[in-house]
Amino acid sequence: MPQSTGAERLNVWIVHPADADGQVLVSTLRRAGAQAEYVWPPPERWPAHVDAAYWLLAGRPRALPTASEETDTALIAVLEPGVAELQRLLGDCSPHAVLSKPLHPFAILTSLMAARSVARYERRLKAKVRKLEETLRSIRQVEQAKVILMRVRNFGEQEAYEFLRKRAMDRRVPVGSVAAAIIEANDFLTS
Amino acid sequence: METVRRDRHSVGSEPWRIGVLFSRTGVTAVIEQSQLQGTLLALEEVNSAGGINGRELVPVIYDPGSDPTKFARYAHKLLTEDRVTMIFGCYTSTSRKAVLPLVERWNGLLWYPTLYEGFEYSPNVIYTGAAPNQNSLCLAEYLMERLGDRFYFVGSDYVYPRESNRIMREFISARRGTIVGEEYIDLRADRARFKAVIREVGRAQPDIVFSTVVGEATAHLYQAYCEAGLNPATMPLASLTTTESEIRLMGAEVGCGHYTSAPYFERVDTGKNASFVARYKKRFGADEPTNMCVEAAYFQIHVFARALAEIDVMDTDLVRMFVLGSEFDAPQGVISIDSETNHTQLWTRIGRAGRDGQFEIVLETQGPSKPDPYLICAR
Numbered sequence: 360m361p362q363s364t365g366a367e368r369l370n371v372w373i374v375h376p377a378d379a380d381g382q383v384l385v386s387t388l389r390r391a392g393a394q395a396e397y398v399w400p401p402p403e404r405w406p407a408h409v410d411a412a413y414w415l416l417a418g419r420p421r422a423l424p425t426a427s428e429e430t431d432t433a434l435i436a437v438l439e440p441g442v443a444e445l446q447r448l449l450g451d452c453s454p455h456a457v458l459s460k461p462l463h464p465f466a467i468l469t470s471l472m473a474a475r476s477v478a479r480y481e482r483r484l485k486a487k488v489r490k491l492e493e494t495l496r497s498i499r500q501v502e503q504a505k506v507i508l509m510r511v512r513n514f515g516e517q518e519a520y521e522f523l524r525k526r527a528m529d530r531r532v533p534v535g536s537v538a539a540a541i542i543e544a545n546d547f548l549t550s
Numbered sequence: 551m552e553t554v555r556r557d558r559h560s561v562g563s564e565p566w567r568i569g570v571l572f573s574r575t576g577v578t579a580v581i582e583q584s585q586l587q588g589t590l591l592a593l594e595e596v597n598s599a600g601g602i603n604g605r606e607l608v609p610v611i612y613d614p615g616s617d618p619t620k621f622a623r624y625a626h627k628l629l630t631e632d633r634v635t636m637i638f639g640c641y642t643s644t645s646r647k648a649v650l651p652l653v654e655r656w657n658g659l660l661w662y663p664t665l666y667e668g669f670e671y672s673p674n675v676i677y678t679g680a681a682p683n684q685n686s687l688c689l690a691e692y693l694m695e696r697l698g699d700r701f702y703f704v705g706s707d708y709v710y711p712r713e714s715n716r717i718m719r720e721f722i723s724a725r726r727g728t729i730v731g732e733e734y735i736d737l738r739a740d741r742a743r744f745k746a747v748i749r750e751v752g753r754a755q756p757d758i759v760f761s762t763v764v765g766e767a768t769a770h771l772y773q774a775y776c777e778a779g780l781n782p783a784t785m786p787l788a789s790l791t792t793t794e795s796e797i798r799l800m801g802a803e804v805g806c807g808h809y810t811s812a813p814y815f816e817r818v819d820t821g822k823n824a825s826f827v828a829r830y831k832k833r834f835g836a837d838e839p840t841n842m843c844v845e846a847a848y849f850q851i852h853v854f855a856r857a858l859a860e861i862d863v864m865d866t867d868l869v870r871m872f873v874l875g876s877e878f879d880a881p882q883g884v885i886s887i888d889s890e891t892n893h894t895q896l897w898t899r900i901g902r903a904g905r906d907g908q909f910e911i912v913l914e915t916q917g918p919s920k921p922d923p924y925l926i927c928a929r
Contacts (some may be wrong), residue, residue: 487672534927
């Protein structure tokens, strides 16, 4: 391919039988510089450390991939005509891109590019959500720790905040973890 | 679709390209022009030292004319047509919020060298200006200890002043102070509007007038205050945004006696500042002042350049990884980029403007303080 596809050195699973179609998938991806390997029958668990997976969606529920929070594998659903309940299948596995048979090398690579772009954006959004959730938790924990400090050490509100900030700075940890430690210690001491 | 960057690695002496978005025209050009200059000075320093691994660092510069929709349009152009991933720019929160979804979608990195209202996080922004816990809190305490506890809020009418005032109100109330008035004024309002506001302020007799007026309008506010004959010794204006540049615009005698809280003033006495100020004035003119926004725009280029020199590839995720947690000896003192928040550990100072248009530093922290944009640990 004269155009760059971003497939170089990618780790790709071909969750598809090693038949004629499987051959087209593997050879197209290897020609584009990716490391493609068959994984058939479909694995029980969602892949880790795999950049992309082409997954043949058959009718049987066991074969359905479900995206897990921990991995960023780009999922390309491979579809054959005649698959039952296609809409529900696609809705359930929420692929980043689809590839319909008959297979074409051009479509194989474009679906990979699209899927990776979408998967990366999704990963960034999830990371931002996780960070914001952590921030909300910290706010709650710091409030609780502040109340404990004011009661147990007779601090004023400002003093309590200053105490927490200083501990966090000295130990180079987030203020939320200092607060969590104080809450836990207090639980032990008062239970 | 995210653009695939094929030209990222060192290819001979092809230049590295970055985006720059500061207004040279429009209502906030008075301060953004200075941020552009700080950016250019840093770029020239990087390039005259040999560039980054032998390659020149070249800015792609657009003037959004103080218009947030133009900020969005040019950011889009930079990310998708000009194929840059790093954007150094924005002053108003409105402009930053316009650019934010674009850098998130295309995995760019916005380097934002301006104080703001906090309560924000993005993996695609590095915030090098002050968060409220790094300027507002200190200013509220300082003023209340010395002048009294009655505040009048005057601000420009957009998200930053309103949110900033919400936070300031919380700080003041926690210390038993009161807000005796609150007024928001269009960014493009004329002198007459400010005269009317100052009349109201005079009637309310607060101890402190907390100003979040930005841009050219700053001059109108302070001039109206001056013309009304109010006294900075007993009812000063106190701001987070009035810098040496706004003071120059309004006139030194008009700015005299009023307070600003900032990480940096031109008069700051650190190892690096004297030579920084000298180089800036040599490049842009003897009567061009430095200010906190210039200084942030300046050091953020150097922080980036150092990261790029190490990794030698214009990759957002790698740049971010290298930049977070890194330290730099900036004109304000040593700063570091905080990996929890993508904000910056900054120094806190309070200055009082003098007759010469420069700030006398009346309070200074012993070291930089951690940013707490969500006020997890501050009240």
